[in-house]
Amino acid sequence: MGIFYFPCLLFLTMFSSYGFADITTSNPLSIRQTLSSPDGSFELGFFSPNSSQNRQYVGIWFKGVTPRVYVWVANRENPVTSSTANLTISSNGSLILLDDKQKTLWSSGEEVLTSNECRAQLSNSGNLVVIDNVTGTYLWQSFEHPTDTMLPLSSLMYDIPNNTRRVLTSWKSNTDPSPGEFLAELTPEVPPQGLVWKGSSPYWRSGPWVETRFSGIPEMDKTYVNPLKMVQDVVNGTGVLTFCALRNFDVSYIKLTSDGSVDIHRTNGDTTGWIKHFEGPLRSCDLYGTCGPYGLCMRSMSTPTCKCVRGFVPKSEDEWNSGNWTRGCVRRTELSPCQGNSSSTTQSKDTTDGFYRVANMKPPDAYELTSFGDAEQCRQGCLRNCSCSAFAYSNGIGCLVWNQELLDMVQFSEGGEFISIRLARSELAGSKRIKIIVFSTISLCVFIILVLATFCCWRYRLKQNGEARVAMEISEDSWKNNLKSQDVSGLNFFEMHTIQTATNDFSISNKLGQGGFGTVYKGKLKDGKEIAVKRLSSSSGEGTEEFMNELKLISKLQHRNLVRLLGYCIEGEEKILVYEFMVNKSLDTFLFDMKKKLEIDWPKRFNIIQGIARGLLYLHRDSFLRVVHRDLKASNILLDEKLNPKISDFGLARMFQGTQNQDNTNRVFGTLGYMSPEYVWTGTFSEKSDIYSFGVLMLEIISGKEISSFSCGEEDKNLLACAWESWSETGGVDLLDYDIADSESDSVEAVMRCVQIGLMCVQHQAMDRPNIKQVVTMLTSTMDLPKPKQPMFVLDTSDEDSLSLKSNDHKDLFSDDENIPAQEKP
Structure with a gap:
């Protein structure tokens, strides 16, 4: 049956096994002994999956990789229960397992005619083979008798004329290698498909094979590098599906789990951790016949x-x-x-x-x-x-x-x-006459609706213009008096002369930053307390609304990962907010500076990511109001003296109450690259809009690159495209900022996990993104993560022409970055 391995000729060199002590009649393998492949990739020996020495099995596993993965088991239905046992070769060439009473617990098969000189060896591919020493013939090999796992070079097959097939059978449970209820096979249909059975009922199928992929697995799109190779001979009634290893990854395998899932795992040769590359069935719809006939x-x-x-x-x-x-x-x-x-x-x-x-x-x-x-x-x-x-x-x-x-x-x-x-x-659509009638009726209705809408819009504008003139006359003074008379709990009202003294009359030497709604200054009160003063511009038309919003909102929010508002000042045209001063300013001043970025290594960056997530969790779930920030980005994350993050700038934030979970605005404010697709194009925002921004921010923190200036490769891919490519090829480890890269396994695993979470947050459809509670859980646990969908790069911030085009197409919705209140940073 060796012909079924030739589709992957590139790997034939893996069968080399020189300089290696084999199993022979005179040299059996006993308990507490193991046999390694020549390159040390695999190991054969006795094991107990539930740590009980009373039930032992002979199996093969990846050597030196934790957690241990068993890829083949000999005596699945008949474990060793005695203290001694031997795996040896009989005189007629069969591989046999004997207990302490020389009772045969397992045998490789029927007796064969040999030269009486045979050996068993474990190849570099993980294939256990019995070889005739004289002829060099393979008498038996484990790849032709798989259990629940496929390794590179192994295959599933059917042979109708000889009534044989090669299938995978799951373990009964994670601690019981005996055959479970799930079986995976290659069907003899034309074209063939993969089918998983649960007992006698179909459980999941891959759909028919189309050239290089299974048509029922949408993850196998044109961008997917398929590790499978199909050869079907319709005339002779045979078919072979061979696993040819994942490109760019040292170690990989396919496993049929005890719960019926077909998983592909990989690692780059690291000794810790496995990355799930593929899982099927992935969703309830994948289960066979979920919705019945038709x-x-x-x-x-x-x-x-x-x-x-x-x-x-x-x-x-x-x-x-x-x-x-x-x-x-x-x-x-x-x-x-x-x-x-x-x-x-x-x-x-x-x-x-x-x-x-x-x-x-x-x-x-x-x-x-x-x-x-x-x-x-x-x-x-x-x-x-x-x-x-x-x-x-x-x-x-x-x-x-x-x-x-x-x-x-x-x-x-x-x-x-x-x-x-x-x-x-x-x-179907009906006759031509019906089509004409339906089309004419719809056209007439649309015309009437347009006429009515135009008339109503005209009347509404007349009314609004009249009201606006009256409102302008009273708004300038009334909003100040109303606000000043309010009891804004926990906030101080500062006199203007106090602010001027603290900032040295708004000296340019005290200036910290500037944005579309004003300037931020450093100040010091008479008691020595340092403050950050946001002075809103009197020429800003939108400033009043954002000022009122931030003042009322942030005064009610208290959390260690939110910046604290100390008070406010209103005098004449002046509108001023007073914050606690953050000695380390904003995250972007560290992250995107070639020297200062070295001060925030990966553990500090991971702490910042977790702190921002906790702040968002408070805003979205734990505060008495549900708050959507709408402008989450690096310049709006402030750092205290211990580099703990605090979310700032709530001028664009919106509150939700009760079961309300989204809103709509006819003016879109924010920063290109951080805004979610649904917010950019429709003005719809929700918690998932913040999740998108958080995902972009995570990828910036990992890479140390700003989304507006990031590009990689000859095609100048943006940050999201490069993050997806990195995750697809290396699990995301090479996305980490090169200047602070750490080879420690814990850091590598955390980086890869954060890249995957970041990609889940920037998925195009809001419903596909996790909520902030799920994000916090994923950041603080070791649970398996779902596979993200490839982001749709509708805003390619690395392409100035693209940005210009999209901004012009929506010039009534966008503000220039210079006029967005999210730019101020104490």
Whole structure:
């Protein structure tokens, strides 16, 4: 069976095993002895998965990598219960396991004719082989008898003429290697697909193979470097799926877990930790037949959501509405009487069946490959076949047809295939006359609505202009008097002469920073206390609203990771806020300075990330009001004398009450690169908008590079693109700022974890991003992290032309960075 390993010829050198003590009849392997591969990658020996010496197994594991991963087990169903046992070779060439009474507990198989001189050795690929010393023939090898794991060069296969197949069988549990209830195989369909069984029922399938990928796994898109290679011989009835290792990674494996998941793990040869590269099934929609026959599972949703495809209705309305979708859907209108193999052109177009095309689909199960040459022939062939319920034409496959009910249908947000589902003509768009009537009616309604909307807008503007003139006359004095008379708890009212004395009459030598809504100065009160004074510009049209907002809001918020407002001052046109002074100024002054960045090594940066997350947790969840900051960035993170972070600048913050979780504004303020896509394009903001900004900030803290000036590679990729590329190739470890890189394993693992969390936070869809409570949990635990989706780089801040274009297209929504109140930093 050695022919099944040749698709990965690059790795054949791994079989070298010279200078290595083998297992022979006279040299058995006993308990407490181990056998290593020549390069030290793998080890063979006795082990007990639950640390009990009463039940021992013979297995192979990765040597020197923790936690230990067992990749093959010999005596799964018959553990060693005695204190002594030996793995040896019988006189006829079989590998056998004997207990203390010389009873055979396990054997590699039937007796074979040999030269009576055999040895067993563990190769560098992790393959345990029995070799005839005289002929050099492989008599047996563990790669042909896998348990729950595939290593590079190993394979799954089927051989119909010889009635053989090679499958994976899960462990019963994490501590019990005996065969569990899950089995993974390569199906003999054309094209083949991967299928996981739970007992006698299908549990999860990969969809048919399309050239270089499985069509039912959207993660295997064009950017995915697939470690699998498929060879199918339809004529001879054989098929082989070989695992050829992950590119750029030293160690990797595929495992069928005890809960039915097919996972790919990898490491760069580090001795600690494994990184999950792939997991399937990943979501509830991936489970086989979640929505029943003709039921469509929407995988883009976080929870399984089923709907009947067009032309179908639930088989049981009561069960469907209660969330029990297993019985699926049935046709609302039966198909036209079957015409057999007659040409469809002889029938009326109003009576023949048609097709409804659905995009981004995982092809349903029970498909058949036909010989139809192109898409139109595929369509006509299905239409002439009385039992054909759907067809799909793919350049990578050809023409697939379904002659049974459609089962296990999933729709992705992107990727997948087009499926054309057969429907009665009445279920489609209808006759040309109906189309004209519908179109005319819609056009008339739209025209009427536009006329009414224009009239209402005109009336509203007249009213607003009148009210605005009156408001302008009274607003300048009334807001000051009202604010001054308010009891703003915990805040002091400072006289103007006190502020002038503290700042040396706003001396330029005391200036700390400047933004669109004013300037920030350092000051010192008579008692020696240092303060930061934000002096709002009198020419700023938006300053009053932001001043009122920040004053009322921050006075009610108290947390160690939020900057503290001490008081305010109002006199004439002056609007002033007084803060506690942060001796180390803002995070950006450290992070983006070539010398000062060396003062914040990775442990300090990780502490800053956690502190910002705790501050956001208070704003989003723990304060009596739910607050969205809306301008989270490095210049708005202040650092105290111990470099602990404090979130500042609440001029753009908004409050939510009750169950409200999002709002909308017709003016978008913030800083390009930090703003979430939904906020930029629609003005919609929520907690998830802050999460996006936090994700960008995390990646800046890790890399030490500012998103507005970051670029890497010949294509000048921006920070998000480079972070994704780094995570995909190395787990994110090479994104860490080179000037403070640390080789300690704990730091490396934390960096990789933070990069993955950052990428989860900047996912395009707000629903895909975690909330801040989940982020804090992920930062402080060792739980497995979900795989993020690739960010959509709609704001490429490294491209000035792109920025200019997008700013001009939305010039009524954006303010220049110079006019955004988030720029002030004490």
